[in-house]
Amino acid sequence: MGIAIHPSILSADFTNLQRDLEAISTADAAHVDVMDNHFVPNLTLGLPIVERIVEVCPVPVDAHLMIADPDRWAPAYAEAGAASVTFHAEAAAAPVRLARELRRLGARAALALRPATPIEPFVDLLPELDMILVMTVEPGFGGQSFIDATLGKIARARAAIDASGLEVRLQIDGGVSRSTIERAAEAGADVFVAGSAVYGADDIAGEIAALRALGAA
Ligand code: DX5
Numbered sequence: 001m002g003i004a005i006h007p008s009i010l011s012a013d014f015t016n017l018q019r020d021l022e023a024i025s026t027a028d029a030a031h032v033d034v035m036d037n038h039f040v041p042n043l044t045l046g047l048p049i050v051e052r053i054v055e056v057c058p059v060p061v062d063a064h065l066m067i068a069d070p071d072r073w074a075p076a077y078a079e080a081g082a083a084s085v086t087f088h089a090e091a092a093a094a095p096v097r098l099a100r101e102l103r104r105l106g107a108r109a110a111l112a113l114r115p116a117t118p119i120e121p122f123v124d125l126l127p128e129l130d131m132i133l134v135m136t137v138e139p140g141f142g143g144q145s146f147i148d149a150t151l152g153k154i155a156r157a158r159a160a161i162d163a164s165g166l167e168v169r170l171q172i173d174g175g176v177s178r179s180t181i182e183r184a185a186e187a188g189a190d191v192f193v194a195g196s197a198v199y200g201a202d203d204i205a206g207e208i209a210a211l212r213a214l215g216a217a
C-alpha cells in the first residue's frame with residue numbers, strides 16, 4: 001500500500017467549492033474538516049454541506065469530525081457517503097461501539113488523537129479501526145506549524161500497527177508541507193493531510209505530485 005495525499009478543503013474557497021474540489025482530482029481523497037465551536041474554537045461546516053460535497057467530489061471524502069459527542073453525530077456522515085469518518089478519542093464516549101457503527105454503515109472508521117493524547121491506551125482498539133490520525137497541530141485552524149514533538153508518537157503508532165499485522169492507515173494532519181512531509185514519512189505516516197500547502201500553491205496538481213514524491217521517498 002502506497003502513501004496517500006488528502007488535501008484539506010479548509011483552505012479552499014468556500015464560495016467556489018466545486019471548482020476547488022475539481023482542482024484536487026489527482027489526490028487520493030478530499031479531507032473535510034467539520035468543527036463545532038465546542039470541541040475546537042472554530043466553526044466550519046456540517047452535514048448538509050458534506051452531503052453535497054460527496055455528490056460532486058471527484059475523489060472519496062475523508063471526513064474529520066472535530067466535534068463534541070461524535071457518538072451521536074458521526075454515523076450520519078457515514079450515511080452521507082463519506083468514505084472514511086474520523087472521530088476524536090478525546091470526545092467519544094464509546095469509541096468501539098462508534099467504530100463498529102461506522103463500519104456497519106459502509107465507512108472506514110478512524111480515530112484521531114490530539115497532540116497531547118497518547119497512542120498507548122488505544123493500541124488494543126486497532127482491530128476495530130481502519131485508520132489512526134495523529135494530529136500534528138492542535139486542531140482548529142489551518143496554516144499552523146508542524147509540531148515536531150509528535151514524531152515520536154507517529155513512530156510508536158507505526159510500530160503498533162506493524163506489530164498488529166493489520167491494514168490500518170496512519171494519517172497525519174497539520175503543518176504538512178514540502179519541508180515537513182519527509183520526516184513524518186520517515187517516522188511512519190502514510191496518509192498526509194495538507195491544506196494551506198496545497199490550496200496556497202499556484203499549481204495545485206503540481207503541489208500534490210511534489211508532496212506525493214517526497215512522502216514516498
Ligand atoms: C486543523 C485541520 C486540518 C487543517 C490543516 O485542525 O484538522 O485538516 O486543514 O491545515 P494545514 O495543512 O494548513 O496545517
Ligand code: ZN
Nearest residue numbers: 033064173193
Ligand atoms: Zn483535519
